[in-house]
Amino acid sequence: MTQTASEVDRANRAWDVAAQVLDPEIPVLTIADLGVLRGVQMVDGVVEVTITPTYSGCPAMAAIRLDLMAALDAAGLGEARIRMVLAPAWTTDWISAAGKAKLRAYGIAPPPRPAGKAALFSMDTVACPRCGSAETERLAEFGSTPCKALWRCTRCREPFDYFKCL
Amino acid sequence: MTVPLFDYVLRLADNALVLGHRLSEWCGHGPVLEEDLALANMALDLIGQSRSLYDYAGEVGGRGHDEDALAYLRDVASYRNVLLVEQPNGDFACTMARQFFYSAFMHPYWQAMAASSDPALAAIAEKSVKEVAYHVRHTSEWAIRLGDGTEESHRRMQAAVDELWPYTGELFEADAIEAALIEAGIATDPRPLEGAWRATVANVLKTATLTLPATGWMQTGGRVGRHSEHLGHLLADLQYMQRAYPGAAW
Numbered sequence: 001m002t003q004t005a006s007e008v009d010r011a012n013r014a015w016d017v018a019a020q021v022l023d024p025e026i027p028v029l030t031i032a033d034l035g036v037l038r039g040v041q042m043v044d045g046v047v048e049v050t051i052t053p054t055y056s057g058c059p060a061m062a063a064i065r066l067d068l069m070a071a072l073d074a075a076g077l078g079e080a081r082i083r084m085v086l087a088p089a090w091t092t093d094w095i096s097a098a099g100k101a102k103l104r105a106y107g108i109a110p111p112p113r114p115a116g117k118a119a120l121f122s123m124d125t126v127a128c129p130r131c132g133s134a135e136t137e138r139l140a141e142f143g144s145t146p147c148k149a150l151w152r153c154t155r156c157r158e159p160f161d162y163f164k165c166l
Numbered sequence: 167m168t169v170p171l172f173d174y175v176l177r178l179a180d181n182a183l184v185l186g187h188r189l190s191e192w193c194g195h196g197p198v199l200e201e202d203l204a205l206a207n208m209a210l211d212l213i214g215q216s217r218s219l220y221d222y223a224g225e226v227g228g229r230g231h232d233e234d235a236l237a238y239l240r241d242v243a244s245y246r247n248v249l250l251v252e253q254p255n256g257d258f259a260c261t262m263a264r265q266f267f268y269s270a271f272m273h274p275y276w277q278a279m280a281a282s283s284d285p286a287l288a289a290i291a292e293k294s295v296k297e298v299a300y301h302v303r304h305t306s307e308w309a310i311r312l313g314d315g316t317e318e319s320h321r322r323m324q325a326a327v328d329e330l331w332p333y334t335g336e337l338f339e340a341d342a343i344e345a346a347l348i349e350a351g352i353a354t355d356p357r358p359l360e361g362a363w364r365a366t367v368a369n370v371l372k373t374a375t376l377t378l379p380a381t382g383w384m385q386t387g388g389r390v391g392r393h394s395e396h397l398g399h400l401l402a403d404l405q406y407m408q409r410a411y412p413g414a415a416w
Contacts, residue, residue, distance in 0.1 A: 055211060056214030056218060057211050085289075086218065086290060087289035089292040139200065141300065146211065164300075166296050
């Protein structure tokens with residue numbers, strides 16, 4: 001299928017708009033930073049934006065869908081739809097380097113290393129996002145959202161969220 | 167006419183939804199705040215998995231059923247979940263034992279399903295296996311903490327294990343509906359997974375100073391629609407809104 005120059009331009013503009021949509025639960029990250037935004041293409045004259053959930057039950061997906069449609073509409077990009085894909089499965093490796101830096105600045109410890117099988121059964125060493133100390137401990141396996149756990153720094157005494165490595 | 171793939175996916179979906187709903191009943195009642203969050207998070211994982219599965223079941227069923235119709239508009243006898251997941255929450259030890267038995271089975275099951283020749287099921291499996299791995303770890307920790315805890319917590323954890331044990335045999339059943347799908351590499355045969363499951367369970371129970379029950383008579387029937395009385399009560403709660411206000415949306 002060949003695409004006209006105007007279609008390519010529309011897809012590119014749609015990507016730029018979609019990439020600015022924020023994650024509703026971690027509003028310092030865009031869905032592009034998070035790796036939830038997988039692609040934008042033109043299908044029979046319709047802008048098709050492909051997204052993937054972080055966790056199967058991630059309740060933010062419905063909000064992301066709505067925000068995306070609203071943003072595309074506001075940018076005057078014409079007819080658009082959202083497609084949800086599960087494969088390849090999202091892992092924390094999909095979070096961009098810029099995204100990890102934004103997480104830390106926001107007070108959430110980013111996943112410390114590449115996702116892997118061993119990660120699920122070994123305890124991570126997590127650096128405190130506030131003081132940088134590695135003297136931290138896990139308070140709870142599950143945190144304020146499905147993708148986070150609750151930790152505490154034993155040096156500066158601050159509790160913090162940790163983005164689970166998955 | 168029945169479509170084996172539809173029936174099979176429905177079983178997986180019903181297991182996840184019913185257990186997810188059970189865990190959601192703890193919301194606001196957890197023993198401590200962290201555990202309340204953990205139970206709600208695990209419920210969310212399971213309900214999310216069930217949504218993907220219902221979505222796919224609707225697609226292959228060919229009867230125009232969407233995920234809502236499948237979850238909200240079928241009665242007890244049409245549900246295909248194993249009996250284990252519909253058992254009441256009981257005390258916290260019971261909830262943890264039920265979750266541990268189920269998760270310790272689903273972890274190797276989803277691992278195997280990630281290689282399914284059906285791309286949609288393989289994708290769901292690849293997502294679910296990571297979530298279930300957390301559930302195994304979390305519930306193992308609780309089984310050990312309670313089993314190797316006080317006299318009272320030990321007694322309760324052992325009672326929970328003993329009570330739920332007869333419901334674990336059904337996890338390893340495979341019938342004619344699955345036979346052709348297993349043959350085609352679409353479904354995973356659960357029977358060979360029993361050894362790995364037993365090893366996981368035996369190891370955790372041993373660390374927890376608990377006794378592994380003797381293998382005896384096992385309950386069965388959920389996968390063909392013969393349920394305990396508990397499922398009806400659960401569905402009455404789960405389906406109330408759609409039954410009272412058909413088609414309600416917001």
